[in-house]
Amino acid sequence: MRVIFMGTPDFSVPTLTEIVAAGHEVVAVYTRAPKPAGRGQAERKSPIHLAAENFGIPIYTPKSLKGAGEQAEFAAHDADVAIVVAYGLLLPKQVLNAPAHGCLNLHGSLLPRWRGAAPIQRAIMAGDARTGVMVMQMDEGLDTGAIGLADEMAIGPDMTAGELHDIMMRTGADLMGRALAALERGSLEFTPQPETGALYAKKIEKAEARIDWSRPAHDVHNHIRGLSPFPGAWFEIELASKHVRVKALRSTLANGNGAPGTVLHGELTIACGSGAVRLMQVQREGKSAMDAATFLRGTGQLPVAVN
Structure with a gap:
């Protein structure tokens, strides 16, 4: 099939690779323009830009x-279909309707739950036990199109957003490959999304990354793992009369009670509103x-409390 691929971050790369490996003719890749990055502010190409260059x-x-x-x-590309995976730009109706079979999107949730920009993070932050990836026929709504194929997966109790991202990235590439094969055979069928159960996964804001230790332990734990590794949930400790910011990248539920923010014993166990x-x-x-033990050795002391 003649395919236009539209994507930007590393999440998109396995799907493009799968489409090329399946023998489809990718006639164009659309991605976000290079942006200044790093100390030298040199323009950095997106992961999909680099992959497309490699494929010619x-x-x-x-x-x-x-x-x-x-x-x-x-x-003018005269494509059979456009495949969209975390592209980052709004697609107007004229673009959605240009390919013969429209535009197919790979979305990282069990729609209609978690429509929007941050479905992976929001599912973990909400404590969801299951999620999935879906191939959706795009329409003018926000992730409201009919579903073609889906793959469900469990969210482990300590799984981070980064870990789930990597699982979805590989699973989604395979799912889109199967969807394209079915589309080519004329056997890909679409089912409208349910009318109930819709939730919006709004973009993660920096202001919400600070940990609130007054919340129940399971909420704090979900907050930490949902924002790991980026942007990273954080707290502050006082070292040498200075407030030092620390990101919490991995956590687990523990036994103990105390005033919220109190460090309970030798390992880095911190009391929450409950638990x-x-x-x-x-x-x-x-x-x-670093792991908690290395962190504690480096501070030279056990913090009495965090905030």
């Missing part, structure tokens, strides 16, 4: 697809990630 596929980086010129250029969490991996500001 023509690359397009429009700032918007709302203009008539961009839409005409998109339609406690034990921090397994942390990262001091300006330092590399």
